Amino acid sequence: MQACGATPTGPTVEIWREGGGAHFRGLETCGSIWQCPVCSNKISNRRADEEQELADAHEKAGGVVYMATFTLRHHAFNKCRSLRDTVAQAWQKMQAGAPWARLKNRYGIAHTVRALEVTHGRNGWHPHIHVLLLTERALDDTEAEMLRLDLFERWETRIRKLGGSSEIGAFDLRRASTGAEAAAYVAKWGAGHEIAKGAQKEAAGRSVWNLLKASEHDDGAARLFREYAKAFFRARHLTYSKGSREAYDLRYPATDAELAIDGKSEGETIDKETGEVLCAESGRVALLDFGTWRRICTKGLTGALLDAAAEGGSEGVTRFLNLHDCHSYYDAREHPAPNYAPPPAPRRRAFDPYGSFSHWQDVADFEEA
Incomplete structure (x- = not known):
């Protein structure tokens, strides 16, 4: 459970604003x-x-x-x-x-x-x-x-x-x-x-x-x-x-596991009785890269960051991160989420004609040979 709500499942952590509140997505849940x-x-x-x-x-x-x-x-x-x-x-x-x-x-x-x-x-x-x-x-x-x-x-x-x-x-x-x-x-x-x-x-x-x-x-x-x-x-x-x-x-x-994962929809949140827009800027308001997220967790600022997102949306997040010297940040609306770097190709040892180790060679090279 130590990783629950703290360890990212991908390269970024998302901040979503909805219904007057805010929550993270892209974190492990137990x-x-x-x-x-x-x-x-x-x-x-x-x-x-x-x-x-x-x-x-x-x-x-x-x-x-x-x-x-x-x-x-x-x-x-x-x-x-x-x-x-x-x-x-x-x-x-x-x-x-x-x-x-x-x-x-x-x-x-x-x-x-x-x-x-x-x-x-x-x-x-x-x-x-x-x-x-x-x-x-x-x-x-x-x-x-x-x-x-x-x-x-x-x-x-x-x-x-x-x-x-x-x-x-x-x-x-x-x-x-x-x-x-x-x-x-x-x-x-x-x-x-x-x-x-x-x-x-x-x-x-x-x-x-x-x-x-x-x-x-x-x-x-x-x-x-x-x-x-x-x-x-x-x-x-x-x-x-x-x-x-x-x-x-x-x-x-x-299931409990499904309910523990945040899965809310984008768009405005509207009061069903009055028709009043509860949250004008609703949906995903920010993306945080791993370095920013790690600094936020180290400083114990996760709760305060959600408060800032709930009150000020993407601008509130920007002000908060600047105030607390967390600059490795980009806006979700301007930059797509980065992809994982491709995993290194599998390799195996290559030997010279005398049976001594020569160099590392990609497995694909052996298959082509």
Whole structure:
């Protein structure tokens, strides 16, 4: 992950301006939503767009979205991996068999979306899953309470069979007021979102991104983050029930690696409601060669450079680089991106008639001979 967001994938690094902000392109990305704070922020924000798209389509078709939280009792001595496996397996087993099919039919549950998360607090690791229940109709208060009890009964039964326990007081079910609220409920795992909540979540436990931030000066936090990173390696953050997106003719969700790569379009960014141009100079505003990029990284100026690009576009980038003595720079609109130098031709040793080394010769010369 050390190369993520820092190592160029080609001869140049691009700066793009869009929607009032700016971002880089042409940098390596690790695509890890669990271990990388940079990629987690990108992925979770774009997952939120996907979830809102699904929730809005479902509500437009006359459906309703409910949000449920599933968790289990945990202690300081529990290992992160064992708790993660327990909640993941419990949810998987909960959806199996005829009883689940009957429950879905009774309450009109058409589709589900599940998100896996974890925090750490005084009682150790706290894994939990957030679930969107996309129902075909709105439930009255009595039906909603019956659904909550039925869901908890199935969840608690599966948790007990896996050696754990759960409490009804920790189980939550409520209706989403908007598609955006539903999307945020399952997709806001990014580092920026979690750290921004700061003290608000301290009572419920620290997020893993708070642990990572604290690990700079806290060996205990560093140990906890390493345990978490190993436990959640290759775990699936979001899962959809079969056919949930296809039912509304929505595109198949992108992979985490695809979402971690910036891929925004050129052109003006316009507010859909007011028609106001949010960013007059939109699209690619600058190219940086490797030498310039290396100096920017060495001086720790990447964030400040994006601020300058967001505020002033290509002119803002030019002023910023001149101010900080980074002159190996050219404007994207005036100069095409340079190509890689061709790789050296493969060579092999050539020998004289006596068997001694004579010189290096291109392989192509041997083939022609």
